[in-house]
Amino acid sequence: MTQPQPAYLLKNVTHFYGDKKVLDIAHLAIAKGSITGLLGPNGSGKSTLLKLLAFAMRPVSGNIFFNGRTEYPFSPNIRSRVTLVTQKPYLLRRTVYDNIAYGLQIRRDTADLQARIQQALAGVGLAYETFAHRQWHALSGGEAQRVAMAARLILKPRVLLLDEPVASVDARSAALIRQAALAARENWGTTLVIASHDLAWLFDCSDTQISISSGTLFSTGMEIIIPGPYTPDGQTLSKTLADGQCLVLPPADQPGKTAVIQRENIHLATGPETENRYDNQIKGQIQSMHMTGKQQQIMTTIAVPEMTFMLGLDPELAASLSLQPGKEVFLLFRSQDIVWR
């Protein structure tokens, strides 16, 4: 049986800003109708990747295939089919109605326009009567982001790319934006690629997670990235956290690589381990616990200075350790399980 064609296939894609390489992806396939979560710290290349996927710019080298064809900015095959919502919405200096109608008007698809705008606004929890004729400057940040979302959803896109869509909006707007994005997949089979720091949401809704650091992909979201800078410490390397705790890292075979550890190699305990099986014992605090529908795990976010560890825990283990948000825990792992990529 042949594999279904992916929505996207990236081959040897690199991108530079000036002399600085910001993206280097040897291979990435995104399945049609899937939800892909994009994880990574600020400046890791997530937004650049999303702009390339939106065909807002060309990569410096490599190919991006969309539905099996090499595509490029302004290609008729991607216009109105691939759309991007950014963290900071830009609304045209017009009314809400005109902002939402814009995409349909430029493709001369204006049948039943008012009804469609009404529906698009309802999809993001905004009443047509109250909002349709408001000017762009008379909206709050959350309302503006929802209008931006409605302007994309009215196009019934094949691909919806979301770049930190809920990072700077209120909780209600965030919930409505998330709901509208998932409804697009459910109603039209839209492929979603979501970059967000809301890890609980990402793990809950996405089929695949991709970690990205310094422009490089770490295939799945099963790894934790330990970002630099790293300090030489005799034969090995170390990373000192802001509170003085020190991570022991294995020697790197070459400079410029990033330390990565599989989530499954990290163990959780409520106190320090005394048998010295783990040379890394890092104290952190549970920030949030969230039951995922997909994996039947409790996604637990543990904050240590400068880093966040997201671990999927068995509900029985969580109960036996009496874990709850705010509780101090120890993350135990061996330096030999850390690899350089």
Added chain:
Amino acid sequence: MDFILEGFAKAVFLLISLDASTVSAISATLKASTWAMGASLAAGLPLGFVLGYFDFPGKRPLRTVVDTLLALPTVSIGLIIYAFISSQGPLGELGLLFTITGIAMGQTLLALPIIIAITAATVENIDPDLRLTLVSLGAAKLDIIRTCLWEVRYGIMAGAVTAYGRVLTEVGISMMVGGNIKYHTRTITTAIALETSKGQFADGIALGLVLIFIAFCVNICLSVLRKK
């Protein structure tokens, strides 16, 4: 002091009685400046957009040249146009010297750098997220240009008003290229210069009032459009 007050009184009379020479000067001014603004906007908007939106080799020196042309004296432009359209010039056969068209050509040269420079500066300040937004809404290249210009329309309108003000009030081009011929190429500004030199302050003040009135109307229109 009396002659100024008398001037005002006569100005009102000239305007109310629709004095033929006054009306002719107003008409010549409006014709030449309208043609000049139309031509400079038609050429200046796309050129300004290209200069402000795209990066290309030589962009900076070109900006410097355009900015320098902002200060070009009107008599210099008059001289250049005169040299081109006088009987000895390359465009002499067209018979444009001492015509409204000739004045409009010179005034176009005067307004063009202003339109280009202000459009370029306005477009340069467009939020970079606008292009990304338009692309993600499925805009084609032409849609992007059109929408970007529409987004910065108030900045461009302010530029056009500035250019119109310069065109409306210039003397050098109208005098040199138009020749200040009564009932033909005499504009408001050349008429004011002539009447004042003859000691006819009333006529000068009347025409000055008209100039101020036109400028006032243009600004009122801009303000109304902004509110819309």
